[in-house]
Amino acid sequence: MVRVSTTTPEWQTAESSDTQPVASPLEFPEEWTLSTSWERAQIEADQGGPITDAERVVWLSEGDPHRVVFVLDGATLRARCSCDGWHYRDWCAHVASCWWRWCTGAIAVTHQQTGREYRTPPEWLRFDHDRPDRDQLDGLTAAELDAFLTCELAHVGVREYARRTGRAPGTVGNLLRRAREKAHTPTPHAGGGEA
Ligand SMILES: [Zn+2]
Numbered sequence: 060m061v062r063v064s065t066t067t068p069e070w071q072t073a074e075s076s077d078t079q080p081v082a083s084p085l086e087f088p089e090e091w092t093l094s095t096s097w098e099r100a101q102i103e104a105d106q107g108g109p110i111t112d113a114e115r116v117v118w119l120s121e122g123d124p125h126r127v128v129f130v131l132d133g134a135t136l137r138a139r140c141s142c143d144g145w146h147y148r149d150w151c152a153h154v155a156s157c158w159w160r161w162c163t164g165a166i167a168v169t170h171q172q173t174g175r176e177y178r179t180p181p182e183w184l185r186f187d188h189d190r191p192d193r194d195q196l197d198g199l200t201a202a203e204l205d206a207f208l209t210c211e212l213a214h215v216g217v218r219e220y221a222r223r224t225g226r227a228p229g230t231v232g233n234l235l236r237r238a239r240e241k242a243h244t245p246t247p248h249a250g251g252g253e254a
Pocket residue numbers: 125140141142143144145150151152153154
């Protein structure tokens with residue numbers, strides 16, 4: 060048998076579960092747009108609110124309050140709910156409500172490593188198999204990760220990103236180069252970078 064890795068990320072360890080929520084990357088079930096959960100999400104008001112940067116209470120008008128983890132992590136969105144629906148189906152009205160409200164600009168979602176707040180789902184967000192592995196992005200600093208997500212995955216140009224973050228393009232170029240090296244991502248142009 061494979062031994063338990065000693066490099067388990069801290070969000071997977073039981074000791075840290077009080078502060079670092081355990082949650083898997085969100086995967087939308089098949090035909091989720093036809094689900095009752097999605098319908099409820101769009102119809103029912105939510106009188107809950109944030110608990111931490113990663114967790115909130117979702118209290119839909121036709122139900123009880125539930126604790127929901129909804130946080131950006133690496134290049135993914137992690138979600139989990141305390142309700143039975145989530146437990147059995149990995150999908151529920153509470154998580155659906157967070158997604159709906161995020162898409163419509165009603166809530167902001169925080170990135171666990173970079174601390175950046177996103178008012179709508181970022182373009183780099185991946186739900187399918189072409190998202191980078193969590194391990195692949197583990198060694199990146201917050202600044203490198205932010206540059207990687209924005210420029211490498213969302214294809215924002217280096218100059219544009221530098222302008223948005225108030226930094227010199229050279230600084231951003233260096234960040235991005237280090238991030239790519241660490242992530243071992245094959246780049247389309249050797250030594251390239253100015254997308
Ligand atoms: Zn739920």
